[in-house]
Amino acid sequence: MTTLSPSGPVAGQRKVRRATMNDVARLAGVSIKTVSRVVNDEPGVHPSTAERVLAAIDQLGFRRNLSARNLRRGSSTGTIGLVLEDVGNPFYSGVTRAVEEIARLRGRQVISGSSDEDPGRERELALEFCSRRVDGLLIVPAGLQHSYLVPEMRAGTPVVFLDRPAGDVVADTVLVDNIGGTVEAVTHLAAHGHRRIAFLGDAPDIFTANERLRGYREGCVRAGVGYHEELVAMGPHDEGSVATTLKRLQHLREPATAIVAGNNRITVHILRTLAGVAERPALVGFDDFELADLLSPPVTVIAHDASALGKAATDLLFARLDGDNSPPRRVVLPVRLVPRGSGEVHA
Amino acid sequence: MTTLSPSGPVAGQRKVRRATMNDVARLAGVSIKTVSRVVNDEPGVHPSTAERVLAAIDQLGFRRNLSARNLRRGSSTGTIGLVLEDVGNPFYSGVTRAVEEIARLRGRQVISGSSDEDPGRERELALEFCSRRVDGLLIVPAGLQHSYLVPEMRAGTPVVFLDRPAGDVVADTVLVDNIGGTVEAVTHLAAHGHRRIAFLGDAPDIFTANERLRGYREGCVRAGVGYHEELVAMGPHDEGSVATTLKRLQHLREPATAIVAGNNRITVHILRTLAGVAERPALVGFDDFELADLLSPPVTVIAHDASALGKAATDLLFARLDGDNSPPRRVVLPVRLVPRGSGEVHA
DNA sequence: CCGCTGGGGGACAACGTTGTCATAGTGGCC
DNA sequence: GGCCACTATGACAACGTTGTCCCCCAGCGG
Structure with a gap:
């Protein structure tokens, strides 16, 4: 395998015009339509002619212009x-x-x-x-x-x-199923005895965030633990805001013992904030993510398939x-x- | 905010022809060139004419065909x-x-x-x-x-x-810097006392895999721990093959005490295989990945920025x-x- | 009244293809 | 020999734009 340099000046050849069917036709001594026939494998071209055309195509480095083709054909x-x-x-x-x-x-x-x-x-x-x-x-x-x-x-x-x-x-x-998913998350946590379940979600003008909040609320009601404003934190979240929120949730008169995270980014922020903390709230995250099973504890999620x-x-x-x-x-x-x-x- | 259905039959309107400048021109009672002028914000069009044209454009839902434009202009x-x-x-x-x-x-x-x-x-x-x-x-x-x-x-x-x-x-x-990276990985492990350092890499016909293997080898030589065929496993890896390899490395007469993983996928396979294992070899992975810092132990990596x-x-x-x-x-x-x-x- | 100027607008070709139709040549058959 | 069928090929228009060049006309100075 030799190393070919695209011979002649290559980089910066901005001025070169790409060969068209016309150029190929001229070189092969045929009409442009015949070139088109060859390029498109249409029948009715004499093998020897086709060969000449192919040689010309090769020599000129011709490649059919798809835009022009599509324009003409009116096709997709x-x-x-x-x-x-x-x-x-x-x-x-x-x-x-x-x-x-x-x-x-x-x-x-x-x-x-x-x-x-x-x-x-x-x-x-x-x-x-x-x-x-x-x-x-x-x-x-x-x-x-x-x-x-x-x-x-x-x-x-x-x-x-x-x-x-x-x-x-x-x-x-x-x-x-955003709503169903968060309902299930809350239900799951409630089934494990949690009554103070918090929700951290994205800004509520994002559809999924809003839906998941609705699911959270419905889950709380169904589970009979009630919906408490103080346990909810929506909005764009970064690592800092998540940390602040977690601290707040922890210091409530009745602290949150479990968290539902509204998406994978928030879940990760939470995990990072909780890293090394001894007393961890229970956590269910919306969206699965790689390695969730390898963390300790492994992260329970509402999974759906991208x-x-x-x-x-x-x-x-x-x-x-x-x-x-x-x-x-x-x-x-x-x-x-x-x-x-x-x-x-x-x- | 009302809910608009794109009036009339919409889905499956495969047959409709998109409006062209010609259609716009006809409707506005001007020439096609004038439409072009308006669309391209070229000067020399009377405001009232431009208004008529814009109205026609709006009415017909005209949108300039970029392919045609680029074709004509010969531009990028x-x-x-x-x-x-x-x-x-x-x-x-x-x-x-x-x-x-x-x-x-x-x-x-x-x-x-x-x-x-x-x-x-x-x-x-x-x-x-x-x-x-x-x-x-x-x-x-x-x-x-x-x-x-x-x-x-x-x-x-x-x-x-x-x-x-x-x-x-x-x-x-x-x-x-694939070579530099693996050299550094091996050096690092050797500095912590390891002399039996294994390398798991991708198939050696993949450039990066091969380079990293070279780096590994060079690192071994430089660190004075020698290069041993038996500590290397190249090839396409899945979870199973990684598990097998790890087992083999563990049961060598002189078992491997440290591993360099050739890329993020292999690192993850290794982590999954080692999950729950008490006696873990030291590990350095090529490629950083999200959550590497949250695993226990957190994973040391050769990081580079995608x-x-x-x-x-x-x-x-x-x-x-x-x-x-x-x-x-x-x-x-x-x-x-x-x-x-x-x-x-x-x- | 003439010529000139300049703003507003149009006719036409061309970009690189392909579809349609026409044509030249070749051979076969009555 | 005349006609037909068929093969191989080409001329030309058209796709939807835009660049070039040209024209018309109002307004203005002489």
Whole structure:
């Protein structure tokens, strides 16, 4: 295996024009249409002609321009757009992977972008993708207003919302059972004798955070332990605010003996804050995460499957692309409580 | 906030043709060029005309077709291609995030795909991206043959290799200091009295795995503990094979008292295997991972920064796009040993 | 009244493909 | 020999934009 340098000046060859079918045609001494035939494996080209064309293609380093092709054919661009909150978050990267996988099977490329929970950025990304004429859109909504998508949907771009519902359009949506999950978490803790169960969640304008809060409240009521404002802390959380909150919960007249964490980031903040603390409250976290089983104590979680979420949404999208025009669907994926230890501590 | 259904039949509107500038022009009673002027904020359009055009755009839900635009202008497509091993792996999703971030600042969209360590798939993805006329390519090489990229590079598409070097082309490359890292790991363990230090790595045809093995060997020699074949286990590892290997290492005539893990997946397998075991060997893992500090004992690692890697590579790519045509560069990012406990166990 | 200026707007070609249709040549059959 | 069928190939338009160039007309100075 020799080391080839792409001969001649390579880096910074910004000015070179890529070879087109025209160039190939000229070099091979045929018409451009014949080149097209060869490139597309269409019949009716004499083998010797095809050979000349292929040689020219090789010599010029020709590669068909897909944009031009799609433009002319008016066909799909073979892309789907994915707008999520942050690819860097393992949960969403799991989603991305699943989306990519299915898209691949259906011969599509994925274009993705992170909104960072910023509605403006979400919109910017989604519309940019529409300008690129993606065949469909998968969106983890950052905001509550999605009417900007109405023209796109009307123009035939299917949109599936993921993880959270859209604010003001009716469209396919895939969610997880946030309420059921937190109800189960609370019930589980109550069953182990806890009556002072706290909830730390994300800002309540985030759909999932709000739903989980509702589930928490319902769980408290059902378990007969009552809902107490003082045991709840919503809002954007960082390590510092979590530490403060935990301290507060501990020093209540009736301290919290158990905590439900609203998502994986919060769970991790809590774990870090509690590291080395002897008297630990029981803990159940929403979202599973790697190594949860290897911590001590292992962390009990409400688990749901990122790739199942991605798969369900993408399947739905492709169903629409295949012509399914039934009314918009809302799919709610189940969650399950995985008891590992941290949630089985008795009060 | 009312709930708008995109009026009329929406889902399954596969047949609708998107409005073009032509349609807008007709509706507004102007020429298509005037529409173009309005859409592009070009001067020389009477405000009242512009208003009519905007109204028509709104009414028809027109959105400029970026492919057509780029085709006509011969300008960049505003996209860059990213081929990695698996977006689902937190390390690569960190890379992805960083790439996305920089691309955004430079007004580019990222198209990405996972090769799953399959050279054929890598090639397929890279060439597909070239067909889409990405402005540049970032590739985590799966195989050793990349001469297929020569025509593309010659045609002016800059390519930067990431995490591993290309097999047979000279191109920009960003790596981490694999050898230095493992040397440091071994040195560290030896300094704590270990003389029987094992190495579990990935298949040696993977560049990083091989480099790390070299570093391990060099570290052993430098530390004066010698290199022993029996302490090394390379190859694809799953939980089972890791368990078997650990057992073997434990039952050697002179058992291993310390382990260097070749990457984060292997580290995790080891941790899972050792869970609950009383007599644990010392452990240093290559790649940092979330929660490493919360395990007991906390895991000592050779850390390097996924986002730094992504950033460096993307910066390099954009430098090329900006016209930098200096000879291909090879950037090696430093790693650092983060002592947390698991590696500071004395032999 | 003429010519000039400049703002507002349009006609047309071109980007790189592919679909449609036409045509040249070749051989076979009556 | 004339006609047909068939193969191999090409000319040309069109996809949705934008760049270039041109035109019309109002206003203005001489």
